[in-house]
Amino acid sequence: MVDALSATFSALADPTRRAILARLAEGEATVGELAAPFDITLPAISRHLKVLEGAGLVSKGRSAQWRPCRLEAARLKAADEWMAPYREFFDTRFDRLEAQLESMTTKTTTDTKGTTHD
Amino acid sequence: MVDALSATFSALADPTRRAILARLAEGEATVGELAAPFDITLPAISRHLKVLEGAGLVSKGRSAQWRPCRLEAARLKAADEWMAPYREFFDTRFDRLEAQLESMTTKTTTDTKGTTHD
DNA sequence: GCGATATTTAACCAATCGGTTAATTAACGA
DNA sequence: TCGTTAATTAACCGATTGGTTAAATATCGC
Numbered sequence: 001m002v003d004a005l006s007a008t009f010s011a012l013a014d015p016t017r018r019a020i021l022a023r024l025a026e027g028e029a030t031v032g033e034l035a036a037p038f039d040i041t042l043p044a045i046s047r048h049l050k051v052l053e054g055a056g057l058v059s060k061g062r063s064a065q066w067r068p069c070r071l072e073a074a075r076l077k078a079a080d081e082w083m084a085p086y087r088e089f090f091d092t093r094f095d096r097l098e099a100q101l102e103s104m105t106t107k108t109t110t111d112t113k114g115t116t117h118d
Numbered sequence: 119m120v121d122a123l124s125a126t127f128s129a130l131a132d133p134t135r136r137a138i139l140a141r142l143a144e145g146e147a148t149v150g151e152l153a154a155p156f157d158i159t160l161p162a163i164s165r166h167l168k169v170l171e172g173a174g175l176v177s178k179g180r181s182a183q184w185r186p187c188r189l190e191a192a193r194l195k196a197a198d199e200w201m202a203p204y205r206e207f208f209d210t211r212f213d214r215l216e217a218q219l220e221s222m223t224t225k226t227t228t229d230t231k232g233t234t235h236d
Numbered sequence: 237g238c239g240a241t242a243t244t245t246a247a248c249c250a251a252t253c254g255g256t257t258a259a260t261t262a263a264c265g266a
Numbered sequence: 267t268c269g270t271t272a273a274t275t276a277a278c279c280g281a282t283t284g285g286t287t288a289a290a291t292a293t294c295g296c
Contacts, residue, residue, distance in 0.1 A: 006131050013128035014254085015121060018200070025204065031273060044255055046274060051253095065263045065272045073207035080205065082136070083198045086143065089191035090198075132284085149243060162285055164244060169283095183242040183293045 004056065005082055008075045011055035016040070017048050021057060024071040031067050122174065123200055126193045129173035134158070135166050139175060142189040149185050 011017055020034050035045040049069060052058040056075040060067045129135055138152050153163040167187060170176040174193040178185045 003133060005136070006133055008131075009127045010131035013124050013126075013131055015124055016254095018123070021204075025207065032271090040254085041256065042273070043257085043275080047254075050274090067273065071204075071207060073204060073210065076201065076204050077208040080198070080201045080208075083194065083201070086139075086189075086191060086194050087198065089143065089189060090195045092191065134284095150241090158284085159286070160243070161245080161287085165284075168244090185243065 004075060005078060007055040008057065008079045011051050011057055012079070014048070014051075016045075017052055020045075020048060020052065021071060024058065024069060028061075028068045028070050031069065034069060122193060123196060125173040126175065126197045129169050129175055130197070132166070132169075134163075135170055138163075138166060138170065139189060139194075142176065142187060146179075146186045146188050149187065152187060 012021075016038060019037070023029060023034060023037075031042070031046060031049060034049070035042050038045065049058060049060070053060060057072055059070050059072050061070065062068075130139075134156060137155070141147060141152060141155075149160070149164060149167060152167070153160050156163065167176060167178070171178060175190055177188050177190050179188065180186075
């Protein structure tokens with residue numbers, strides 16, 4: 001997978017890991033505290049945290065036998081920035097009706113093979 | 119994986135698929151056109167597209183033997199909205215120095231076990 | 237109907253994923 | 267030093283992933 005953005009999105013592609021991030025947005029928490037809300041075992045949580053750490057979304061400190069975890073937002077910001085150019089499309093109603101209208105008014109369309117989308 | 123958000127992030131966790139989306143942001147394209155820039159085989163592209171379709175990020179039309187693909191932004195928007203609450207943290211320099219300052223001024227800290235983060 | 241073009245499906249493979257249980261490491265506190 | 271608590275590591279399992287080659291499907295143009 002290698003690249004940071006892929007690692008970030010991959011880390012986000014799991015509801016448990018997203019929940020952990022949501023929890024950390026409210027402040028630091030130890031591994032045990034993070035694990036509490038879930039049904040899965042501690043080793044499983046430990047590995048989810050390792051994935052989040054690997055993606056640079058979380059950092060771990062140490063305090064006696066505890067490992068307080070903290071949200072690291074930089075990589076989230078990078079993911080957010082990757083999304084930014086697509087925001088332009090969020091409200092583009094580029095759909096059936098509009099496309100059809102366009103193809104009816106324009107005679108020889110610049111169309112990618114005369115689309116009949118849907 | 120089941121939930122839409124996980125499917126979306128998972129689909130985005132691959133550079134080939136992100137490149138496909140970037141290409142589609144410039145307009146519709148057939149499977150062959152989308153495959154052209156890549157070294158991998160057509161079946162591989164076909165499956166990447168199926169992942170993107172499955173995540174609702176791309177829709178396919180049909181026109182003779184071509185399958186013109188189009189970007190569908192709704193799910194991207196949902197992912198973007200998931201990120202929104204975290205934007206608050208993007209510039210929070212919540213780091214060593216600031217945390218340490220805080221723990222020095224506050225006597226009995228509300229600290230999660232007296233963090234020594236890093 | 238036939239050959240060419242566009243795309244998908246099938247079968248396979250090695251690697252990774254998300255979970256488990258059991259064992260290990262590390263630091264506390266008495 | 268011993269028992270307890272916090273967390274990680276190891277070994278294993280079944281499912282999924284991302285790629286391949288080869289075969290199948292669909293539609294065109296003649």
